Amino acid sequence: MITKRSLQNLNALMMLLAVDKYRSKRKVAENINTSIDTINKYLRNLEQNLGVQLLVNSTNGCKLTVRAKSMVEKLQSVTDILDQIYTQRPENNKCRGEVSICVPLIGGIDFFSDKLGSFFEEYPDVKITSLTSVESPKYEETGADLAIVLDFDEKSKHYSLISSKAIEVGLAASKKYLQKYGEPKNMDDLLENHRIACQVGKIGISREWKEVLSKARHYSLASNSIYTVSEAVKKGLVVGVMPRKAINDNLVWFDYLNFNCKLNLCLIANNNTKNLPRVKAVSAYYQNLINNI
Numbered sequence: 001m002i003t004k005r006s007l008q009n010l011n012a013l014m015m016l017l018a019v020d021k022y023r024s025k026r027k028v029a030e031n032i033n034t035s036i037d038t039i040n041k042y043l044r045n046l047e048q049n050l051g052v053q054l055l056v057n058s059t060n061g062c063k064l065t066v067r068a069k070s071m072v073e074k075l076q077s078v079t080d081i082l083d084q085i086y087t088q089r090p091e092n093n094k095c096r097g098e099v100s101i102c103v104p105l106i107g108g109i110d111f112f113s114d115k116l117g118s119f120f121e122e123y124p125d126v127k128i129t130s131l132t133s134v135e136s137p138k139y140e141e142t143g144a145d146l147a148i149v150l151d152f153d154e155k156s157k158h159y160s161l162i163s164s165k166a167i168e169v170g171l172a173a174s175k176k177y178l179q180k181y182g183e184p185k186n187m188d189d190l191l192e193n194h195r196i197a198c199q200v201g202k203i204g205i206s207r208e209w210k211e212v213l214s215k216a217r218h219y220s221l222a223s224n225s226i227y228t229v230s231e232a233v234k235k236g237l238v239v240g241v242m243p244r245k246a247i248n249d250n251l252v253w254f255d256y257l258n259f260n261c262k263l264n265l266c267l268i269a270n271n272n273t274k275n276l277p278r279v280k281a282v283s284a285y286y287q288n289l290i291n292n293i
Contacts, residue, residue: 005049008042008045009045009046009049011042012042012043012045012046013046013071013075014075015028015032015039015042015043016043016046016054016055016064016068016071016072016075017072017075017076017079018031018032019039019043019055019062019064020064020068020069020072021292023061023062023063024061024062025039025040025062043055052065052067052068053065053067053068054067054068054071055068061255094277095123095125095126095277095278095281096125096126096278097125097126097127097276097278098126098127098128098129098278099126099127099128099129099145099146099278099279099281099282100128100129100130100131100142100144100145100146101128101129101130101131101144101145101146101147101148101282101286102131102132102133102137102138102139102142102144102146102147102148102149103130103131103132103133103137103147103148104132104133104134104136104137104148104149104150105132105133105134105225105226105227111130111148111286111289112130115285115289116128116285119281119282119285122281123278123281126278126281126282128282131144134224134225134227136149136150136151137149139159139268140156140158140159143270144270145269145270145273145274145276145279145282146162146267146268146269146270146279146282146283146286147159147267147268148265148266148267148268148286148290149265149266149268150263150264150265150266151264151266152164152266152268156268157271158270158271158272159268159269159270159271160268160269160271160274161266161267161268162267162268162269162274162283162287163266163267163287163290163291164264164265164266164267165264165265165290165291165293166262166263166264166265167243167244167262167263167264167265167293168243168244168261168262169241169242169243169244169261169262169263170241170242170244170253170254170255170259170261171190171239171240171241171242171253171254171257171259172233172239172240172242172251172252172253172254173233173236173238173239173240173251173252173254174233174234174235174236174250174251174252175236175250175252176235176236177233177236177237177238177239178252179236180236181193181194181195183252183254184239184254184257186257187212187257187258187259190216190239190254190257191212191215191216191217192217193217193218194218194238194239195218195220195221195237195238195239196213196216196218196219196220196221196238196239196240196241197220197221197222197223197229197232197233197237197238197239197240197241198213198219198221198222198229198240198241199222199223199224199225199226199229199241200222200223200224209241209259209261220237220238221237221238226242226243229241229242230242233251234251239254241259241261243263265290265293267283267286267287267290269283
């Protein structure tokens with residue numbers, strides 16, 4: 001039986017899921033248009049109802065306890081069900097044909113989600129052709145229906161911006177690397193005593209960080225493919241500059257080093273095809289994917 005208490009707890013659990021994603025109550029408050037006090041009230045009541053501690057506050061933001069992490073994992077199935085309900089519309093059976101999309105190879109951000117299976121169940125007659133490039137894709141040359149890009153000129157006559165999101169970039173290392181080389185105490189320690197990897201090219205990082213990087217004693221790896229950098233980090237070879245995502249591949253992020261950088265991820269659509277049902281359906285899928293990064 002649904003009670004007022006269970007509804008309040010459900011609200012609190014969804015807030016907990018958001019805190020785990022954003023690692024900040026302030027960011028959650030901004031995204032759901034409420035106050036931090038309201039979030040604190042809901043989470044405090046949930047802790048009292050369950051009799052467990054859910055959050056640990058630190059100088060680096062909010063972190064979930066082990067018990068809270070297990071709850072969040074179970075909550076993911078609830079969000080999956082909601083996604084399926086939102087897409088169950090009468091126009092689904094009108095969608096058929098091919099949709100082409102250009103995507104960049106950005107390590108740490110997965111544009112080939114396991115939720116694509118649910119999409120194909122909803123739209124069995126839609127075929128997605130994914131055109132991948134190391135750099136931000138040259139969508140004008142392909143004439144693709146959709147593209148995910150890092151630099152978009154809104155004056156374009158052929159494409160329109162559907163949505164955009166600033167993706168946080170951070171410094172990270174694998175647990176294997178930390179076991180062998182230890183954790184950097186501060187930025188000076190990182191630059192002096194640790195091996196660093198970074199991407200070069202259009203998907204590279206800010207000018208300020210490049211100036212800092214020029215002081216590094218062991219700038220060990222540079223590549224125009226963030227996938228190469230990502231693999232080197234995961235294998236425990238280097239500390240890397242990488243895009244964050246909801247699932248962090250068991251990496252340790254060095255938030256205390258105060259490294260701040262963002263990539264502006266844009267979803268754009270071809271003006272000639274953007275209103276076709278099949279293109280709108282694929283566009284909605286990728287828009288939801290980007291929003292949940």
